[in-house]
Amino acid sequence: MPTASSVATGEGGSEPPVYEPSVTLPPVIGTPGVPVTVAGSEPSEWYRLQPDLEVAWYGGTGDSMVCFRSPSVEQCQVDRIAPADFGGGPVAVAGGPGQFLIVTVALDPVPLVDVALDDGSTVTAVSEIDPQISWSVARVSVQPGAVPVGMSMTFGFPEQAATESTLATAGP
Numbered sequence: 001m002p003t004a005s006s007v008a009t010g011e012g013g014s015e016p017p018v019y020e021p022s023v024t025l026p027p028v029i030g031t032p033g034v035p036v037t038v039a040g041s042e043p044s045e046w047y048r049l050q051p052d053l054e055v056a057w058y059g060g061t062g063d064s065m066v067c068f069r070s071p072s073v074e075q076c077q078v079d080r081i082a083p084a085d086f087g088g089g090p091v092a093v094a095g096g097p098g099q100f101l102i103v104t105v106a107l108d109p110v111p112l113v114d115v116a117l118d119d120g121s122t123v124t125a126v127s128e129i130d131p132q133i134s135w136s137v138a139r140v141s142v143q144p145g146a147v148p149v150g151m152s153m154t155f156g157f158p159e160q161a162a163t164e165s166t167l168a169t170a171g172p
Contacts, residue, residue, distance in 0.1 A: 094156030
């Protein structure tokens with residue numbers, strides 16, 4: 001199981017637990033410093049966002065594709081990643097056992113996210129902002145079988161329709 005540590009706030013409360021990856025991806029040599037879109041039919045270079053999450057883009061004659069790779073999934077979809085103000089929103093990626101990762105894009109990076117789950121519960125998670133591309137990634141530990149709802153895109157989870165009441169939002 002993932003490990004958690006609470007970080008005290010200045011107001012006497014504590015922030016949500018910060019979870020470490022339950023499993024990481026193997027180290028890579030020559031990972032690009034900035035993600036690139038490659039012409040072709042599959043990703044050729046991956047950008048490491050977290051020890052357990054990589055992203056890649058490719059595009060040929062058709063749609064631009066975005067791909068995520070974690071210990072649980074390697075999947076590509078038509079790229080619909082966009083800030084919330086432009087019709088996008090958070091992206092959920094299956095992480096290691098008992099975890100999922102919530103990714104928000106450069107115009108939406110937030111220190112905390114609230115994530116609705118299909119069992120009706122909500123969890124709050126601390127985000128880490130990638131200094132190179134300004135995307136934030138929050139790692140959430142969940143009970144087996146629980147999945148996020150209302151994401152603009154999901155990787156490794158059943159598709160869920162996004163609705164205003166279930167979108168992940170900035171935390172307090």
